[in-house]
Every structure is written in C-alpha cells, then in structure tokens.
Amino acid sequence: MQTIQANGYSIYFNENCYTFLSETLYKEAYSKIFIVVDSETANYCMPDFLANLATEIPIEIIEFEAGEVYKNIETCTHIWQALTELGADRKSIIINVGGGVVTDLGGFVASTYKRGIDFINVPTTLLAMVDASVGGKNGVDLGNLKNQVGVIQNPIAVLIDTHYLETLPQSQMRSGLAEMLKHGLIQDRAYWTKFGDLSSLDTDDLNELIHQSVIIKNNVVTQDPTEKGLRKALNFGHTLGHAIESYFLENENKETLLHGEAIAIGMILESYLSLEKELLTENEYQEIKSVIADIYPAVPFTEKDIENCIDLLIHDKKNEFGKVKFALLNGIGAVKIDEEIENDLIYKAFDDYKN
Incomplete structure (x- = not known):
C-alpha cells in the first residue's frame, strides 16, 4: 500500500514500515530506543516487532498494565521515572507499540519528557490504525473524563502493519x-x-x-x-x-x-x-x-x-x-x-x- 504523507511525517504500511524504521534509526543515530507497550502488546505483538527491528542501538522496554483505566497521569509518571532511571536523553527515541491507549499515552510522555523527544507510533489495533495514531493528538484521561489532558504533537512516523490485526479478538x-x-x-x-x-x-x-x-x-x-x-x-x-x-x-x-x-x-x-x-x-x-x-x-x-x-x-x-x-x-x-x-x-x- 502506498505511503501517505501527513503534516510533517509519513504513514507507512506493512513491509515499508520496517525499511523506514531501519533506515531512520541508522541515519539519526539515536542514543537509546525505548519501546512503550502495555501488557497485552508485550505478549502478542512484541516478538514479531523485535524480530523486525534491525539495529545495534541499545533497547529498553517499558511496560504498563493494559486498559483504559491506566491511561492517566500516574502511568505517565511511572514511565517518566523509568526513562530517567534508564538514562533517556534528548537524543533518545520512544516507539509506542500498541492500541490507542499506548499511542495516546506514549505520545504524550514523549512530547513532554525533556520538553519533547522523537517518537514513532506503531498501532496494533484496528482502532489505533485508523484513528488514534493519526493526527498528532496525545493525552490521558483525568479520572473518568476522556482525554482531558494532552498536547497536539506529531510523531516522526506512523507504522501500520496490518499483520498485528491477527492477534485481535x-x-x-x-x-x-x-x-x-x-x-x-x-x-x-x-x-x-x-x-x-x-x-x-x-x-x-x-x-x-x-x-x-x-x-x-x-x-x-x-x-x-x-x-x-x-x-x-x-x-x-x-x-x-x-x-x-x-x-x-x-x-x-x-x-x-x-x-x-x-x-x-x-x-x-x-x-x-x-x-x-x-x-x-x-x-x-x-x-x-x-x-x-x-x-x-x-x-x-x-x-x-x-x-x-x-x-x-x-x-x-x-x-x-x-x-x-x-x-x-x-x-x-x-x-x-x-x-x-x-x-x-x-x-x-x-x-x-x-x-
């Protein structure tokens, strides 16, 4: 499928995703790669994603519990602290692998950590592919109120691999x-x-x-x-x-x-x-x-x-x-x-x- 050009970034599909990813990681020479996932993505999607991640850059995986109830500032604080303890700097990159909760929250974390570092969204649910990962909206819920806190900040790319849909109920x-x-x-x-x-x-x-x-x-x-x-x-x-x-x-x-x-x-x-x-x-x-x-x-x-x-x-x-x-x-x-x-x-x- 043909790559779609968005505002300041591109949306890649299937086999083109990993070509872009390898070339970008090599060209930009990031200090570290941080992959943000929830517990569902970690089980069902990470093995395939890591198998397609060709790089010698150090990789750290940060995981949180799956579910809309964890799309909050407390989870962000946990991830910000993990990034700090694991030595993330302004030349690090965050790759958000998961559904809309992961891409919304992970994008918000990246957009605010050290006033903003690069991030890539890899949506793994149908909802995230066609909605949450496109348009630069990042944020979290405030109590039960949806998306009350957030920013509009674009990723450097969105990678849509429809193979991940095979893992969905x-x-x-x-x-x-x-x-x-x-x-x-x-x-x-x-x-x-x-x-x-x-x-x-x-x-x-x-x-x-x-x-x-x-x-x-x-x-x-x-x-x-x-x-x-x-x-x-x-x-x-x-x-x-x-x-x-x-x-x-x-x-x-x-x-x-x-x-x-x-x-x-x-x-x-x-x-x-x-x-x-x-x-x-x-x-x-x-x-x-x-x-x-x-x-x-x-x-x-x-x-x-x-x-x-x-x-x-x-x-x-x-x-x-x-x-x-x-x-x-x-x-x-x-x-x-x-x-x-x-x-x-x-x-x-x-x-x-x-x-």
Missing part, C-alpha cells in the same frame, strides 16, 4: 470498525456503502479499507491540524459516545464498553439529532441505524443512566463557553459543526435508540 475489530464507519458517514458516501455487507470482505479488502480510512482522516487533519474548524467533523458520534464511555467506565455496576462500542451508540444518537434538525432524511437515518445495529448489539439504558450521561456532556473538551457543541451529519457524507442541542432532544434520541 472480534470485539476489538468491531471497536475499530466504528471509526471507519464514521469516516464514511462524515466525508465519503461511497466508502460508507462498502460496509453494507461485511461478510464478503477478505484480507485484501480490509487492507484497502484501512488505507482509505487513514486517507480520509489524514485529509481532514491536514487541513485543520489544531481543530479550529473542519477537524471538528471527526467528533461525530463522539460527544455522546465519550460521555457514554466515561459513564460505563466509572460505574462498577456496568460492563465497560470499548471505545468503538460507545462511539457506535453515539453515532446512532447523533444521527437521530441530525434527523430532528432536518439535516438527514428519515431513509438516511434508518439506513445508518440499521447498518450499525447489525454490527453492534444494543446496550440497555435506564432513565438514570441517560441522566448521568447527559450530565457528563458539560466536560466534553469540544464545548465552548459552557455550551455543548455537536458535529452532526448533513446528509450521508457531509457534516455540520458547532450545532447546539437542547437536552430534551437528547432524551428523545435515547428513547428512539431504546426502541
């Missing part, structure tokens, strides 16, 4: 698929249509869909790297989706939702809001709801659940002057940003989802 593949569905809904109707029948897709089809999804996100980010306008389109499904994800994360009586599972619910809810604002037709809304519902099982919500999720909206990082702002669909393949929605309409969206 189906739930993780579904989670990543949500962002691909979103990319079609916000910018490319023809791309969205390809997800109407997933049963006929083979490995080559998936590779092409991943490549195309990265192109869509990269096109948006390249035009608006600091999220002043167009990039807000990528928030479709995420305003309510993040609130749902946060609520289920903090509530011990709820089974934690994967990011994509929460975003899938958010996309249905926010498609309903688009319908109510007369931005979507009834047929378009039913099409969206049907495709997503076929992939993701319905999640039950009590009235108290809905109330708590809505209460969390005020903490969404996209809000301005205390007002909740949504990116809504303006037909399939287009978005209208900065739409204000009253709570009564959000309750209606949840009622429609439950029915």
